[in-house]
Amino acid sequence: MLPAEHGFGPGWWGGQRAGFSATTQFNRRDFGIDIAIPTDGGGVVLGDKVSISLEIQAVLEK
Secondary structure: OOOOOOEEEEOEOEOEEEEEEEEEEEEHHHHOOOOOOEOOOOOEOOOOEEEEEEEEEEEOOO
């Protein structure tokens, strides 16, 4: 990943690099996933909110 920044720039060992981050959240029930496995304490094993985090980097081939 680029040192302490995102976007385009030179890589540490030469070449052109790009680095990006992305995050999102959604409710799994919006996609029809409504399985609820109850626990002995009264809760469920699977929560409704799903979080996704991406850290992406790419290197331009010469």
